[in-house]
Amino acid sequence: MSTPSSSSRGGFAASPLALGLMCLALFGIYITSDARLQTDSLWSIPSAASILHEGNTDLDEFRRSFFPGTAYARNEAGGHTYYVYPPGVMVSALPFLAAAEGLISLLEPVLPRMGTFGAEALAWRALFRQTGGVDLSAFARTEQLIASFYVAAAAAVLLVTLRRRVSPGAALVTVLLFGLGTTAFSTASRVLWQHGPGLLTIACVMLLLARPAQTGRTALLLGFWVAAAYACRPTHSLTVLVVTGFMALRFRRQLPAYFAGAALVAIPFCAYHLAVYGSVFSPYYRHSLDPLAGRFFMALAANLVSPSRGLFTFSPFLVLGVVGFVQRWRQRSLEPYEVAFALIVVLHWAAISSFFIWWAGHSIGPRFFTDVLPYLAYFLAFPVQTILEAPSRHRVLAGALVVTAVFSVFVHWRASISYDVHNWNSYPANVDADPSRVWDWKDAQFLRALPARYR
Incomplete structure (x- = not known):
């Protein structure tokens, strides 16, 4: 298992002060960004x-x-x-x-x-x-304060996780990119969507899963956070399935503790739905997927590279996350839990592309990918460390990271302070009525980030 070099373990980036200041900075940026568009969060x-x-x-x-x-x-x-x-x-x-x-x-x-x-x-x-x-x-303001706390807390937990795997500096840079250059900023921190609390649960799952061994206590906590993720958003069922399978294959003796932790959430969750709906799942949890639909492969592409919903369009630096995974796979240095992280991302991509409303309704860019951003950020940290350790040897890679990071932060910042980017969903046509608009490069949503006088 790769670990940070001894020379990189000290310094400011490794200190609790850096962790605290990062959280305060992210929280401050989030709550002072004025775009707060309530839709799903209204009630x-x-x-x-x-x-x-x-x-x-x-x-x-x-x-x-x-x-x-x-x-x-x-x-x-x-x-x-x-x-x-x-x-x-x-x-x-x-x-x-x-x-x-x-x-x-x-x-x-x-x-x-x-x-x-x-x-x-x-x-x-x-x-x-x-x-x-x-x-x-x-x-709206109340929602924003709560959501901003959860996203900043998710960033803190992710930083602690990454410090175990890469240098503190690389971990800090990676988490700042996660916090400012993705929909964690422009979506999850804006109002109380499902995404904000969900990000914290996934960050906690990663922290507990990325361990060489599991004890009864960690397995109990892992089960709790896995179930909590599902209680926040149904697509986290993929984390439930993959992590449960991982525990069954590698830490079978800890399964009773794992299921006990999950039961702390699952029992009240099921009891609530039985009392209200007469079923252990509400209608929202029973939405069907249709991977055999003719639109599936188009949706797969749209969710990655379309000009108005593409993950790599709105946060192109995340391509380096894919590079990080491939490098570790080719070096045969992937940890079993890293395989689990990657599997969840791939399954999630397929699932969101199977939704009837695969374009995520009225939203900013790749909203549906928000839930797996911590997994993607994990693999991004390895190329970031490579760049920081020897920038002169990786000038092209470093330049690509800087340019794509600046672009991403600008777009998500503008989407968080201006409603111009949000208005793309409605004008000149409602995207729900015409989803093909997500492929219109002449009117790409990210271009709305430019002030009107420059467009």
Whole structure:
């Protein structure tokens, strides 16, 4: 197993301070980027409010807020209305919302004397406790703060994981590219999609899986985070399948602990769905895949290289992640868990290309690939280390990394501060009505990142 050289183990990049500053920097960048487009996330905060204030997850108390534009995000079951998306999303918001509401209540006597901050805090609590007709867009900032925390936390866990495999400097550069040059920035950190909490669960899975051995304690934690990933997003079922198979093949003695950890999430998850839908899976978890459809191979290509949905179009430096995997495979230095990481990415690519809405609806670039970005970043770290160790010997590779990184960071930054990039989804035509637009190089979504006066 390759490890960082002894000379690279010290220094600032290896320090806890670097880890902390990186997290603060990413979180600060995320929360000061103003583009917050609520779509799937609209009912995440009201659903969490319903849990805290009424002890249930239905949205019945918000019926006066229902309008046709949000109907796609609601389910009717047993005479009640529920948020259609996975329970992991609303549960992930609970600790932050409960803490904020409790702290505001505790400070209520002094908040009126704290000027604008105090007034805004009291106004937020009033909004959070409101039922009936509620301005859902007023929760966009709240969603952004929570989502930004989860993405920054995922970056922290990923950095710890990569420090075990490459030099601290290479790990830091790789994670910054993950955090600023991908849809982790332009999608997962914007509002409370499923992607933000899901990224943290996958980063934790990687941290625990990338070990030479498993103990009962680590297997228990691994099972918990694998199940939590599935509770956040159904496509993480691929992580469930691959990691469970990996444990069965290599650490069979730890399977009881692994399944015990998974049960901590699976039992309440199934119980909730049985109580609400009469089934262990909600309708959202029963979407079918159709790899035999005529569009499948076109969707495979579109999700990689199309001008408006391609992974390697919006984050071209990730091509080096593929290079990193191939190099390790050719050197016969792949660890078994690295094979698992790569297998999950390939299966995920096939799965998202089998969806009926393979273009990911109204979104920024390759949104559906967001969930496996930590796996891709893992393999990217090896070429990054090669470049940092001997930049003069790898000038072409270094130049390619710099140019593609600058391009990627610019595009995702613009998508996070301007709605111009988002507007591509609707103008001049709705992409849901005409998915072929993703191949239009004359009106590529990434070109909308350029300010209008330069286009």
